[in-house]
Amino acid sequence: MRDLLIGFTSVSYKDAIMYAVGLLLIYLAVKKEYEPMLLLPIGFGAILVNLPLSVVWEHEGQAGFLKILLDAGITTELFPLLIFVAIGAMCDFKPLFKMPVMIFFGAAAQFGIFSTLLVAVLLGFDLKTASAIGIIGAADGPTAIYVASKFARDYLGPISVAAYSYMSLVPLIQPPVVRLLTSRKERAIKMEYHEIKVPKGLMVAFPIVVTFVAGFVAPISVPLVGTLMFGNLIRESGALERLSKAAQNELANIVTLLLGITIGSTMGAERFLQPATLLIIAMGLVAFIFDTAGGVLFAKALNLFLKRKINPMIGACGISAFPMSARVIHRMAQEEDPFTIILMQAVGANVSGQVGSIIAGGMVLALVPMLVK
Amino acid sequence: MLAQWIARLQTGGDVQKALFMMVVGVLGVFVVLAIFFGLIHLLRAVLREKNS
Numbered sequence: 001m002r003d004l005l006i007g008f009t010s011v012s013y014k015d016a017i018m019y020a021v022g023l024l025l026i027y028l029a030v031k032k033e034y035e036p037m038l039l040l041p042i043g044f045g046a047i048l049v050n051l052p053l054s055v056v057w058e059h060e061g062q063a064g065f066l067k068i069l070l071d072a073g074i075t076t077e078l079f080p081l082l083i084f085v086a087i088g089a090m091c092d093f094k095p096l097f098k099m100p101v102m103i104f105f106g107a108a109a110q111f112g113i114f115s116t117l118l119v120a121v122l123l124g125f126d127l128k129t130a131s132a133i134g135i136i137g138a139a140d141g142p143t144a145i146y147v148a149s150k151f152a153r154d155y156l157g158p159i160s161v162a163a164y165s166y167m168s169l170v171p172l173i174q175p176p177v178v179r180l181l182t183s184r185k186e187r188a189i190k191m192e193y194h195e196i197k198v199p200k201g202l203m204v205a206f207p208i209v210v211t212f213v214a215g216f217v218a219p220i221s222v223p224l225v226g227t228l229m230f231g232n233l234i235r236e237s238g239a240l241e242r243l244s245k246a247a248q249n250e251l252a253n254i255v256t257l258l259l260g261i262t263i264g265s266t267m268g269a270e271r272f273l274q275p276a277t278l279l280i281i282a283m284g285l286v287a288f289i290f291d292t293a294g295g296v297l298f299a300k301a302l303n304l305f306l307k308r309k310i311n312p313m314i315g316a317c318g319i320s321a322f323p324m325s326a327r328v329i330h331r332m333a334q335e336e337d338p339f340t341i342i343l344m345q346a347v348g349a350n351v352s353g354q355v356g357s358i359i360a361g362g363m364v365l366a367l368v369p370m371l372v373k
Numbered sequence: 374m375l376a377q378w379i380a381r382l383q384t385g386g387d388v389q390k391a392l393f394m395m396v397v398g399v400l401g402v403f404v405v406l407a408i409f410f411g412l413i414h415l416l417r418a419v420l421r422e423k424n425s
Contacts, residue, residue, distance in 0.1 A: 104406060110399065
């Protein structure tokens with residue numbers, strides 16, 4: 001009789017809380033459309049792993065399918081890297097090639113990663129965990145997952161949830177920070193835009209050259225940069241249209257599905273329900289705020305020396321959340337003055353953010369092992 | 374000298390290490406992206422010449 005009722009008798013209040021967390025994530029995905037491709041599988045995975053006996057994780061000494069997926073796809077770092085191939089195939093660097101100077105905003109807006117890392121250390125996290133928390137500020141889910149799977153596997157769940165949640169909340173997070181740091185006059189600054197033809201050779205050469213540079217400057221970043229650039233080369237070569245489409249659709253969809261449910265499986269009640277989870281989620285927000293502030297303040301600093309002023313809001317687009325950040329900032333500029341059109345500049349900075357976040361991830365991967373022996 | 378400095382950091386506290394990471398990390402991202410900036414200009418110039 002006890003065996004028959006084991007499903008009911010083995011549920012704890014912590015499991016019940018995790019069901020609520022899973023359902024909340026599914027609700028946010030379905031009703032609010034917050035990164036539904038990731039949050040829905042994560043939410044469902046969180047429910048599955050906390051069901052009685054957790055058979056999907058392990059049963060009678062045998063690994064369940066979610067543990068097998070975790071070992072095969074996250075422990076080996078395979079899933080995030082495959083996602084990078086897909087993202088690379090989706091990335092169009094043309095706006096960046098038209099305005100290369102925008103690349104520096106992609107650097108400035110990574111400030112949130114490193115400042116949050118410091119905050120996390122001050123709050124008592126060790127350097128490895130703090131680095132994984134800081135990387136939420138990359139506003140780049142796969143980079144956050146990749147770094148967290150290397151340095152803070154216990155916190156993979158909260159870090160991934162925070163990264164994807166805040167990415168979808170960019171329209172709510174960025175405007176108040178930008179308004180706080182800029183005047184109306186600054187937000188209405190108009191910027192000139194000249195259409196430049198981008199040679200096809202540049203589109204093809206760029207991913208190859210960037211891979212070489214990353215390989216020599218920070219070899220540890222090659223899995224991140226190399227897979228992204230491989231995907232982009234497939235796209236830009238023009239000779240592999242079928243593979244490019246497969247990477248953008250089939251590969252992206254299948255790996256996203258598996259990645260999401262696998263991350264959900266790391267959200268076991270004992271591991272997830274800790275004060276650290278709340279701190280991580282709070283610090284993710286801090287990282288996004290610092291990113292935005294870093295970009296805007298950098299643009300304002302540049303304006304001190306420039307004759308033709310830059311609309312400082314462009315700095316906020318240096319994060320990796322593409323194209324959401326560019327759209328939000330352009331809309332803000334139009335709200336100040338309907339004749340202020342900064343969409344192309346914003347997109348250029350936003351694309352730079354995608355490159356910048358990966359380089360920042362590479363920096364973290366290179367620096368942490370050097371400092372922690 | 375750099376090796377000595379890093380060795381000292383390795384035995385130091387996490388706050389020191391985090392400060393180091395903050396400075397070197399931000400600067401490092403700027404340097405790498407500055408290299409990319411130069412490369413884009415260079416490739417654009419070279420490939421434009423070839424095209425014409």
